Amino acid sequence: MQYGGIELGGTKIVCGYTDENNLLIDRITIPTTSPKETLEKCKEYFITNKVSSLGIASFGPIDPNKNSKTYGYITSTPKPNWENVDVVSYFKELDIPISFDTDVNGACLGEVKYGAGKGLSNVIYGTIGTGIGFGIYLNNNLVHGLLHPETGHMLIQKHEIDKDFIGPCPYHDNCLETLASGTSIKKRYNKSARDLYDNDSVWQLESYYLGQAMVNCILNYSPEKIILGGGVMHNENLLKLVKEKTINLLNGYIKSEIINDIDNYIVLPKLGDDAGVIGAIELGKQLI
């Protein structure tokens, strides 16, 4: 038995499959061009490499609700040509069980099964990159609700020194993504996060926002662990600052040894570059 997965990202797509022992046998990377060109290449890959299930972890917003008319679609994405694309239908001729979920839910599931969240029942996985998104795993299940959570757009307090900043999110003045994503950093300083690596004031402000996000995740979901990935988190000092801000903002309200052991509570992902495709494969495997 082999199990397939597609990590469908805005700039690149990773297809891969594992064997029965969860070993990643092969993976390929395809640039994200037009939906037709890109998805046809993915399909060809799985016609060549036969698998028993397929998981698709996609950028979004998506419609993962099987009872909906637009199930399997990428819906209102701002990415040109990808709005209202019926992703799942491309793979129907493979005639295997297909799971379709958000990229962050996929990555969250991967970390729960094989990474930093192994063995836990309630885990939040956040990616702080070009955009910001969270995968939510509660009561041993991924959370979808009506559509799927959009926790990356939660409204938070804008810092006074930042009050004239207009972030990149076209919808919200003070959502997390518009204030703290990599795109936001680039817009605010006209430099990339990497080029601002040693500028302390940048990371003080960034952690002010991410600290609020952590507090809200703790209060909203009461997770056993929070895992933070994504390009912005590559700054080694940032995680430390985020932890400090989280503890300061919680201000002793939550009496939990597990949460207050903050170094083991907010952690980096363990699966590295393969997290996305491994999570996608796991989404599909759960159907069997």
Place this chain on the structure above:
Amino acid sequence: MQYGGIELGGTKIVCGYTDENNLLIDRITIPTTSPKETLEKCKEYFITNKVSSLGIASFGPIDPNKNSKTYGYITSTPKPNWENVDVVSYFKELDIPISFDTDVNGACLGEVKYGAGKGLSNVIYGTIGTGIGFGIYLNNNLVHGLLHPETGHMLIQKHEIDKDFIGPCPYHDNCLETLASGTSIKKRYNKSARDLYDNDSVWQLESYYLGQAMVNCILNYSPEKIILGGGVMHNENLLKLVKEKTINLLNGYIKSEIINDIDNYIVLPKLGDDAGVIGAIELGKQLI
């Protein structure tokens, strides 16, 4: 078969029980005095009125985690004499299955089974009263996570005209409860919410905060319905303002007919004064 429930509130406690047809046969109200006095009276009630299960829906924070040393306790409440009280142990001699959860999770379950959330799988119940709390029901289950959500303390944006206000929450400068609870209104204006009924600026500010809370609930949980109860919601104009602010703040980001049909999406509870005890009874029934 009869099923018992206790709604354990900070000022009063309701004990009651239903028959097999979910009819409420009897209920009594007891003032909340010392833990011993109050809980002994509850126990006596259920020694007289025999039931097959008992659900306790309590003010908190509580410890509902069965694997924890302090399972069944009210933990870090500021209410005098009630900190670290082992509630569940009082009822062990009844020798029946006992469920222990938050008051808001109880009320949420009651509304899901018999009220405004009937038949749905993902429902948020919020109470906007002396304090603010939310019961969270996702994937057909109440959410606990590590402890239980404390969504009422989510951090939000403080309004500029409110920036010097110091709210009643001793932990957070800009949490929802400190900015929008009944206690907060009383502290800000030196009048009760009822005496401010016709003061539009009060309800504009209140709905600015509750609108943010609704947006964050929608983004964090993607519920099928949000039910808002509690004393502050007794102002008939408030719900309308909250809906307006929610739509304005979402700003078209979420494309869902169900959510954008806001009049049927954010609603008042249906169970009225019996919601708490009916929810508590239901918590217990689920164990059988």
